Amino acid sequence: MSVTPLAAAHPSARPAPVFRGRIGRDARSGHYAVPRRYRLHLAAADPDCLRIAVTHSLLGLEKACPVTFLPAVPDSPDGGHSALRPLYDASAHRYRGPALAPVLSDDWSGRIVSSHGPDIARDLARRFGGGRATLYPSGAESQIEAVERMCAQGIEAAAQRAGAADAGEAERAAALDTLLDTLGVLERGLGVHTHLISDQITAADVELWVALVQLDTVHRYHLDAAAVHRIADHPALWAYARRLAAHPAFSAHLDLDAIARRHHARCQGLEAAGAAVQILDWETHAADGSAVRPQVNRP
Numbered sequence: 001m002s003v004t005p006l007a008a009a010h011p012s013a014r015p016a017p018v019f020r021g022r023i024g025r026d027a028r029s030g031h032y033a034v035p036r037r038y039r040l041h042l043a044a045a046d047p048d049c050l051r052i053a054v055t056h057s058l059l060g061l062e063k064a065c066p067v068t069f070l071p072a073v074p075d076s077p078d079g080g081h082s083a084l085r086p087l088y089d090a091s092a093h094r095y096r097g098p099a100l101a102p103v104l105s106d107d108w109s110g111r112i113v114s115s116h117g118p119d120i121a122r123d124l125a126r127r128f129g130g131g132r133a134t135l136y137p138s139g140a141e142s143q144i145e146a147v148e149r150m151c152a153q154g155i156e157a158a159a160q161r162a163g164a165a166d167a168g169e170a171e172r173a174a175a176l177d178t179l180l181d182t183l184g185v186l187e188r189g190l191g192v193h194t195h196l197i198s199d200q201i202t203a204a205d206v207e208l209w210v211a212l213v214q215l216d217t218v219h220r221y222h223l224d225a226a227a228v229h230r231i232a233d234h235p236a237l238w239a240y241a242r243r244l245a246a247h248p249a250f251s252a253h254l255d256l257d258a259i260a261r262r263h264h265a266r267c268q269g270l271e272a273a274g275a276a277v278q279i280l281d282w283e284t285h286a287a288d289g290s291a292v293r294p295q296v297n298r299p
Contacts, residue, residue: 017116018100019091023123031106031113033127035064038113040120041084041103045072045258047156048117049102051210055121057249058201059129070101072258073265087112118148121203135203143197147204151211154182159215163222165269176227187234194240201247209250212241217256217282218263221275228274242285251286 023031023038040056042049056067074081080088080098088099091112104113104120114120125135136144161167161175186208189196196204220228232238244250 017114017119018088018095018097019103019112019115020119021113022119023113023127025127036066037106037108038065039105039107040065040067041070041081041087041101041105042067043070043072043074043081043101043258043262044253044255045262046101047210047214050213050253051206052102052117052121052124053253054206054210054250055124055135055203057252058135058206059124059132061124061128061132064128065124072255072262074098074100121206125203133201135201135206137198137202140197140202140204144202144204144207147196147207150182150185151207154178155211155215156219158182159219159223162227163219163269163272163274165222176223176230180230183231183234183237187237190240191236201244205244209241209244212237213254213259213282216279217259220277220279221263221267222269222272223274225273225277228277228279232277232279238280242280245280245282245285254282254286256283 021031022029023033026032040052042053044050044053053067056062056065068083070081070083076082076085076098078098080100082099084099084101084103087103087105087110088095088097090110100115102117102120103115104123105111106113114123122136125133129135158175158179162172162179164172164175167175186196195201196208215231220231223231245254
């Protein structure tokens with residue numbers, strides 16, 4: 001499936017990362033791939049963390065790069081995780097912002113390498129994923145980046161504005177049009193292809209699947225019922241989401257209760273009639289793959 005990003009009314013709402021180090025090829029780069037040198041700190045209810053958790057499981061890196069899972073709802077007054085505060089303090093002099101996940105830390109130095117989700121996922125695949133799933137196929141980087149922009153702008157940001165209580169009717173309608181246009185492009189492609197850009201799962205599929213989880217478990221709560229029915233009217237797209245939900249690397253990290261708790265703790269908007277119109281029964285579909293879920297290193 002060839003992916004071309006749509007123009008969107010709003011930019012990505014993802015916060016700028018505080019740390020953006022990279023894992024290099026060898027010792028000359030400072031940070032290089034050594035089994036069990038690095039640790040992931042993830043709150044799987046957060047969409048960036050969920051993408052990394054699925055990527056980590058697809059690559060089979062449970063032993064090479066251990067994971068510490070954090071509570072769904074940050075426990076610090078500033079919206080950060082108290083468990084991450086020592087790492088942030090050690091890594092940035094007089095850092096005063098919230099200690100947010102995701103984090104890739106270096107156990108050798110006790111400092112943070114990166115808090116930028118897409119970079120972390122790419123480095124896991126490129127530096128640790130040799131011989132495992134090819135999540136970033138050669139020559140497909142531009143298509144994966146296009147999917148990332150499409151999901152961030154055409155799905156996540158558009159859905160958020162379509163249900164925003166402080167937006168005017170015309171703005172909400174325009175945002176819903178952007179969302180439906182994006183879903184329509186994806187529907188047409190997935191009507192003839194099993195996956196987005198290859199005949200196997202790639203990083204683009206992880207990106208889209210997480211966006212669809214957020215759309216149905218978070219954003220629909222602020223849309224009217226008619227809008228949710230129009231969103232649901234993309235059978236190939238939601239069948240694709242259902243198939244991936246049954247895959248053990250995806251289902252292992254789909255914690256619906258945690259997503260709901262995070263949403264209710266952060267949400268400032270009003271609940272709308274779309275809250276009653278669930279698109280997929282995620283729990284049932286995820287249970288289809290539960291018998292072979294990977295074991296995840298939790299504290």
